[in-house]
Amino acid sequence: MMTWDYDFEPDVVVQRAPSPGIAAVLSVLLPGLGQVYAGRLLAGALWFLATTVSYSLILLPGFLVHALCIWSAYRSCRWY
Secondary structure, three states: OOOOOOOOOOOOOOOOOOOHHHHHHHHHHOOOHHHHHOOOHHHHHHHHHHHHHHHHHOHHHHHHHHHHHHHHHHHHHHOO
């Protein structure tokens, strides 16, 4: 005798929110990468360009812009 086992439950995919800590670390490694990780591609590209230009012009503003980029990546995931 043959039995049919029907599984009508849909596969559930659970997405986790991005981690603010991981986003901050990624932005330390490469400015804008934390924003990309958080799903903000345009913001990531703009932060990358802003940080690159700031570092090439003068060192101190480059550090400031890089720090703001890290903070922005962290906040992007906190608001997710």
